[in-house]
Amino acid sequence: MRVTIIGSGARTAVGMTAAATAAAVRAGIAGFGQHPFVVDTAGNSMIVAAAPYIGMDVRGAARLAELAAPAAVEAVGSSSSIGQLPIPLFVGLPPVRPGRGDDVPAIVVDRLREELASVCRIEKIGVIESGHAAGTMAIERAWHAVQSGASEFALAGGVDSYLEPETLDWLEENDQVHSAGPENNAYGFIPGEAAGFVLLTSTATARRYQLSATLELMSVALARETNLIKTDTVCTGEGMLAMFQALAGDPPAIKVDHLYCDMNGEPYRADEFGFASIRASDLFQTPDAFTAPADCWGDVGAASGPLLLMLAEAATRKRYAEGPVLAAFTSSESGERCGFLARDRTEAGAR
Numbered sequence: 001m002r003v004t005i006i007g008s009g010a011r012t013a014v015g016m017t018a019a020a021t022a023a024a025v026r027a028g029i030a031g032f033g034q035h036p037f038v039v040d041t042a043g044n045s046m047i048v049a050a051a052p053y054i055g056m057d058v059r060g061a062a063r064l065a066e067l068a069a070p071a072a073v074e075a076v077g078s079s080s081s082i083g084q085l086p087i088p089l090f091v092g093l094p095p096v097r098p099g100r101g102d103d104v105p106a107i108v109v110d111r112l113r114e115e116l117a118s119v120c121r122i123e124k125i126g127v128i129e130s131g132h133a134a135g136t137m138a139i140e141r142a143w144h145a146v147q148s149g150a151s152e153f154a155l156a157g158g159v160d161s162y163l164e165p166e167t168l169d170w171l172e173e174n175d176q177v178h179s180a181g182p183e184n185n186a187y188g189f190i191p192g193e194a195a196g197f198v199l200l201t202s203t204a205t206a207r208r209y210q211l212s213a214t215l216e217l218m219s220v221a222l223a224r225e226t227n228l229i230k231t232d233t234v235c236t237g238e239g240m241l242a243m244f245q246a247l248a249g250d251p252p253a254i255k256v257d258h259l260y261c262d263m264n265g266e267p268y269r270a271d272e273f274g275f276a277s278i279r280a281s282d283l284f285q286t287p288d289a290f291t292a293p294a295d296c297w298g299d300v301g302a303a304s305g306p307l308l309l310m311l312a313e314a315a316t317r318k319r320y321a322e323g324p325v326l327a328a329f330t331s332s333e334s335g336e337r338c339g340f341l342a343r344d345r346t347e348a349g350a351r
Contacts, residue, residue, distance in 0.1 A: 003146045004206055004213035004345065007199035008310040009074025009157075011067045012297040013049035013192055017074060021307070022314035025293045032190055032298065038165050040179055046168055047178065049192035049298025060164065061104045064093075065111035067195035067303075068159040072112055075155060075197035076119045082209070086123035088151050089116070090141040092134025092158030092302040093127060095334065099167030105129065108159065116155075123151075128302075132262050133222075133330045134158055135196060136305025136338035140220040142200050143340075152205050157197030160301030167191070174230060178265060189264035192298020196306030198313075203345065213345060214317040215326075217309075218254075220340045221246035229268045229333050237276030239337040240329060244280040247327065247341040252283045256341070257323020258315075259290040260308040262330045264299040269331060289322060304330045309340060316344045 008018040013031030015021030024031075034045035036056050050056075054066050068091070076082070093108065094100050105127050116122055126141055128134040135158020142154035162171065168191060171177045178188035206213035223246060225239025248254055263269045277287050293311065294300070300307065308328040315321035321344065329339035 001147050001149060002203040003143050003200055003217045004203050005198050005215050005217060005309060005313050006201055006206055006211045006213050007075045007077070008313060009071035009197045010195065010307055010310055011051060011071045012194040012300065012307065013051055014297050016053055018310050018314070021297070022311055025296045025311060026320070028296065030296050035163070035168070038168050040172055040177065042179070044179065047190055048163055049190050050163055051193055060101050061107035063161055063163070063193070064104060064159050065108050067161065067193060068108055068157065069111050069115040071195040072155065072157055072197040073115050073119055075157070075199045076116065082120055082153055084121045085152060087120050087153045087155055088124050088126070088142070088145055089122050090126045090128070090138035090154070090156045092136070092138040092305065093129045094160045094302050095129050095131045097167065098170040099164030130302070130334060130336050131332040132301055132304055133332040133336035133338040134302040136220070136328070136330045136340065137222060137336065139198065139305055139309060139340060140222055140338060143217055143220045146200050146202055153199060153201045155197060155199050157195065157306045158302040158304065159195035160303045161193030162191030162299065162301065163193050176266065187265060187267050189266055189294060190298040192294070192300045194297055194300035194303040194307060196303045196310055198306050198309050215313045215342050216345045218341045218343055219247050220338070222336065222338045225331070225335045225337055228335055229266070235268060235272045235275070237272045237279065239335065240272055240276035240331070241279050243329060243337040243339050244276065244283055247339055248283050254325055255285045256283055256327045257285050257289065257325045258321060259284070260311055260326065260328040261290055261292050262294065262304040262308070263292040264294040272331065285323065305338065309342070312342055
């Protein structure tokens with residue numbers, strides 16, 4: 001059974017909706033600015049990618065819920081014909097870390113259930129607390145639910161925020177924050193925050209309900225890397241290579257025209273992709289044809305996967321995609337490597 005995306009929603013530093021975010025990323029607009037009260041060890045204000053429409057007095061789980069709920073409602077809102085059909089919801093969240101409270105899953109899930117009640121009926125909720133790959137892992141579960149016929153529709157998303165002072169301090173202690181001046185760290189990342197959600201269904205169901213469906217989600221794959229960041233091991237991209245091979249086969253039956261990824265400026269991530277892409281070179285039309293939107297919305301952790309799928313769908317629907325076959329990958333510090341392969345349904349033979 002073929003699976004397609006029929007709705008998306010986003011809340012990022014560069015947009016309050018999916019359309020605004022996609023347009024900002026295409027234009028190369030960066031949502032970076034000074035944190036209002038957190039400074040680094042050199043006494044400079046931390047540079048972050050904050051959602052400017054949420055006050056800094058909104059903290060912790062409440063902030064994540066404030067990002068997630070509108071994005072989830074937006075993803076479902078354009079498909080009002082689904083009415084009260086039961087829909088499973090899968091949510092990716094940040095892992096337990098300094099600044100992330102134990103109440104995050106319960107508060108975010110409760111808020112999502114409350115806000116979504118007006119547009120759909122949530123049947124069950126699955127939570128994945130795995131960081132960067134978590135949102136893509138949520139997509140994987142939703143894809144399987146639809147592809148297997150277990151559910152007509154499935155909603156998947158992710159939400160994350162690095163803006164808690166304790167989280168920012170922890171990132172700096174691990175030399176992961178991009179900074180300038182005497183404590184220069186050119187190879188760190190800009191801490192961001194965001195939420196992204198996508199609504200999936202089968203292509204047959206989309207036709208039956210007369211829903212717009214431009215991008216077919218061909219496969220979603222999960223693999224694991226054992227040579228992790230913040231260790232003394234050397235990562236040569238084994239986990240990412242396994243993920244690519246699971247997505248497209250070995251040798252690949254299809255070539256990717258453009259890739260979306262969560263690379264954020266850290267050397268570990270760039271080296272990993274370099275090793276993996278060389279070894280999987282048959283998969284790509286052009287190895288350097290990729291978009292890493294962390295240079296616009298910062299590092300958005302668990303929200304990455306759904307937002308990347310939203311960008312791929314927008315590029316296909318608006319006809320500025322570099323080709324019909326698009327892919328993405330996300331990489332968690334705990335080793336999960338999860339990605340998707342998608343294609344334009346309007347291309348000949350894709351229907």
